[in-house]
Amino acid sequence: MTKRTIITMPGDGIGKAVLKEALRVLDAAGFEAEYIQADMGWEFWCKEGNPLPDRTIELLEQHKIGLFGAITSKPKDKAVAELAPELQGKGYTYYSPIVSMRQHFNLDICMRPCLSYKGNPLNFIRRTAGGGVEEPQIDVMIFRQNTEGLYGGVEWTNPSDQVYNAFMTHKKFVDNFAWCPREELAISTRIFTKKYVTRIVKAAFEYAKNRGFSKITVCEKPNVIRETSGMMLKVAQEMSKSHYPDIRVEDVNIDAMTMWLTKNPENYNVIVAGNMFGDIVSDAFAGLIGGLGFATSAQFNPESGVCVFEPTHGSAPKYAQYETSIVNPIAMISSAVMMLEHIGETVIAEKIKNAVAKVVADGKVRAYDMMKLKGSPDVVNQGAASTAQMADAIIAAL
Ligand code: NAI
Ligand code: MG
Numbered sequence: 001m002t003k004r005t006i007i008t009m010p011g012d013g014i015g016k017a018v019l020k021e022a023l024r025v026l027d028a029a030g031f032e033a034e035y036i037q038a039d040m041g042w043e044f045w046c047k048e049g050n051p052l053p054d055r056t057i058e059l060l061e062q063h064k065i066g067l068f069g070a071i072t073s074k075p076k077d078k079a080v081a082e083l084a085p086e087l088q089g090k091g092y093t094y095y096s097p098i099v100s101m102r103q104h105f106n107l108d109i110c111m112r113p114c115l116s117y118k119g120n121p122l123n124f125i126r127r128t129a130g131g132g133v134e135e136p137q138i139d140v141m142i143f144r145q146n147t148e149g150l151y152g153g154v155e156w157t158n159p160s161d162q163v164y165n166a167f168m169t170h171k172k173f174v175d176n177f178a179w180c181p182r183e184e185l186a187i188s189t190r191i192f193t194k195k196y197v198t199r200i201v202k203a204a205f206e207y208a209k210n211r212g213f214s215k216i217t218v219c220e221k222p223n224v225i226r227e228t229s230g231m232m233l234k235v236a237q238e239m240s241k242s243h244y245p246d247i248r249v250e251d252v253n254i255d256a257m258t259m260w261l262t263k264n265p266e267n268y269n270v271i272v273a274g275n276m277f278g279d280i281v282s283d284a285f286a287g288l289i290g291g292l293g294f295a296t297s298a299q300f301n302p303e304s305g306v307c308v309f310e311p312t313h314g315s316a317p318k319y320a321q322y323e324t325s326i327v328n329p330i331a332m333i334s335s336a337v338m339m340l341e342h343i344g345e346t347v348i349a350e351k352i353k354n355a356v357a358k359v360v361a362d363g364k365v366r367a368y369d370m371m372k373l374k375g376s377p378d379v380v381n382q383g384a385a386s387t388a389q390m391a392d393a394i395i396a397a398l
Pocket of ligand 1: 018069070074310
């Protein structure tokens with residue numbers, strides 16, 4: 001079998017520490033690949049004025065599969081101040097390389113799994129009627145449309161005549177907003193297109209079909225946001241009728257969802273939402289399974305096949321300075337598992353998943369977050385496992 005080529009992008013801060021451990025686990029589990037490390041992140045912004053150099057884009061274009069750690073982002077003016085002296089004043093503007101990567105490759109499908117491991121002290125628990133405690137198993141995949149909606153970037157402050165006049169053709173705008181001086185007006189649009197709504201909804205149905213689930217939940221707000229949320233719900237209902245008659249569509253509003261998921265999270269397995277609501281509902285679910293040390297995601301474009309797998313957390317710069325890294329590598333390792341599943345290496349994926357589950361269930365080796373300690377270099381003396389020790393334990397359990 002020819003070896004796969006995987007583009008690794010450690011990025012900044014703890015991204016480097018967790019990616020290194022994930023690669024060790026992949027190796028120990030028997031996954032054979034050639035890894036090409038690509039440049040991305042703050043260092044390349046400062047040195048070259050571009051946190052996502054063209055050579056990295058080219059590597060991804062060619063090899064399609066990326067494993068990404070995390071990057072550091074800073075506001076535009078702070079970013080400019082940190083540019084190398086020879087690049088100062090030459091018109092460089094900082095853009096988040098993650099957003100640039102998403103836009104460049106049109107990575108419109110984002111999948112965010114939330115799976116609770118038995119024995120994780122950070123798992124959601126609730127009281128039973130009898131006063132006891134129960135811990136529901138959480139197994140949810142959130143499908144988030146990754147390129148449109150409120151994060152689409154079509155927005156204005158003090159809009160031009162053309163834009164303002166266009167809004168003035170809408171009765172609701174005339175009735176409710178025409179009183180406002182134009183320079184005090186900020187407008188962010190929420191644009192959905194049928195093509196990409198259909199793609200994210202279809203991805204959710206396909207996943208439900210493969211896992212044998214009998215419903216998908218559309219998590220929007222169609223009773224109020226009629227046009228965009230309404231489009232997603234309608235597309236889902238029609239697709240259920242035409243292509244997935246055994247999978248029903250449940251309609252739950254985003255606000256109600258954030259209540260239901262702390263009452264009965266086990267009732268949900270497949271959720272589909274637009275960009276912002278998908279972001280919100282996936283963070284809310286992640287909180288039930290241990291938060292940033294456990295939350296992971298994949299983003300891909302089904303046409304070009306380009307896909308990038310990454311933990312949800314950022315570069316946590318403070319923790320990156322510790323001599324011994326203490327952050328939890330499970331989120332990054334789970335991203336690698338998603339990558340394996342995506343490329344059909346399901347046996348190795350299962351092996352790693354089971355090893356993580358075993359380590360968590362045994363409870364002998366725990367990162368500081370699982371011990372509910374405040375992060376500091378001293379946590380190792382308090383019995384917390386380092387990043388490398390967590391990976392060692394997972395490797396031993398393979
Ligand atoms: P962060 O996710 O880097 O860290 C927040 C806190 O979460 C940390 O202080 C730590 O207590 C905890 N944490 C994070 N990862 C953990 C892990 N693996 N194990 C245990 N605990 C963990 O978010 P923050 O501090 O808001 O941002 C830091 C930098 O990262 C910023 O420059 C931000 O722009 C960037 N960022 C990058 C992201 C990405 O690369 N996808 C996502 C979020 C933030
Ligand atoms: Mg988020």
